[in-house]
Amino acid sequence: METVSFADWFKEAANWAFILIALPTLFGAWRTVTSNNIVRAVLYLVVSLAGTAAMFLMLGAAFVGLTVVLVYIGAVVILFLIGIMITRAPLGMEAELSHGRDVKVPAALLSVVLFAVIAWAMVDAFGMYMIQPFEPTLTSDLANTLFDRFVLPFEVVSFVLLAALIGGIAIARKDDEGGNR
Amino acid sequence: MTIIQFLLVGAALFSMGLYGVITRRNAVLVLASVELMLAAVNINLVSFDAYLQDQLNSGQIFSLFIIALAAAEVGIGIAIVLMIYRNRQSADVDELNLMKG
Numbered sequence: 001m002e003t004v005s006f007a008d009w010f011k012e013a014a015n016w017a018f019i020l021i022a023l024p025t026l027f028g029a030w031r032t033v034t035s036n037n038i039v040r041a042v043l044y045l046v047v048s049l050a051g052t053a054a055m056f057l058m059l060g061a062a063f064v065g066l067t068v069v070l071v072y073i074g075a076v077v078i079l080f081l082i083g084i085m086i087t088r089a090p091l092g093m094e095a096e097l098s099h100g101r102d103v104k105v106p107a108a109l110l111s112v113v114l115f116a117v118i119a120w121a122m123v124d125a126f127g128m129y130m131i132q133p134f135e136p137t138l139t140s141d142l143a144n145t146l147f148d149r150f151v152l153p154f155e156v157v158s159f160v161l162l163a164a165l166i167g168g169i170a171i172a173r174k175d176d177e178g179g180n181r
Numbered sequence: 182m183t184i185i186q187f188l189l190v191g192a193a194l195f196s197m198g199l200y201g202v203i204t205r206r207n208a209v210l211v212l213a214s215v216e217l218m219l220a221a222v223n224i225n226l227v228s229f230d231a232y233l234q235d236q237l238n239s240g241q242i243f244s245l246f247i248i249a250l251a252a253a254e255v256g257i258g259i260a261i262v263l264m265i266y267r268n269r270q271s272a273d274v275d276e277l278n279l280m281k282g
Binding site: 107 | 182185187195197199204214217220228231238241246249253254263264267272
């Protein structure tokens with residue numbers, strides 16, 4: 001496997017593009033978990049997810065990236081906003097969106113330790129191995145594999161989506177006036 | 182491009198998602214933090230797909246499955262939060278301690 005030195009890494013233009021994508025992604029994730037405004041927290045999630053979509057484009061996975069834009073940014077974030085509005089969460093207040101310091105400090109410690117362990121394991125295993133130059137994945141190739149080799153998991157996922165649809169309706173509908181469902 | 186840069190971003194997103202799941206009290210924000218963790222997993226799958234030059238593109242296909250399942254999970258999660266809010270007038274996960282002994 002081909003490796004690259006740290007100095008040479010900065011000479012590649014794609015890596016500067018990566019830095020420009022990674023910084024907003026991490027900042028968006030950070031604000032998502034720390035923001036005191038519930039609507040802003042969800043909207044920062046859009047920044048973070050858009051950054052992951054851009055990374056998928058960098059890795060030649062155009063279809064996955066565009067699916068993230070459509071499904072996550074288009075549907076899931078809207079669902080979150082609907083959930084916020086229906087539950088009348090404290091909009092714009094500094095109210096109790098997060099725990100106090102007694103939970104935050106151990107949680108931050110745990111997260112940092114988890115990140116250190118994962119990062120150490122990955123640096124140990126992969127070091128500065130290059131990703132070899134690759135052709136972007138064609139959506140038609142992806143479709144051929146999906147409907148050939150992976151057709152059974154695809155059908156199972158379709159069934160899960162149907163079950164989630166029916167379950168969501170059954171859970172969220174209002175009870176009848178008589179009390180029987 | 183190296184593989185480690187994508188893996189480190191994925192690890193950072195996963196750790197931040199874990200922090201959010203532990204510290205957030207509002208149920209909708211807990212779900213949003215879970216979404217961050219799933220996005221981190223997707224980054225890992227797609228970057229290993231490119232790194233291993235997989236002919237079947239298994240990494241991308243599995244990340245598509247994860248996206249579909251995450252959408253289903255959020256739909257059910259919001260429905261449950263809505264039900265809890267209707268019964269308890271609150272979306273605070275700390276107040277759901279009925280099963281505490």
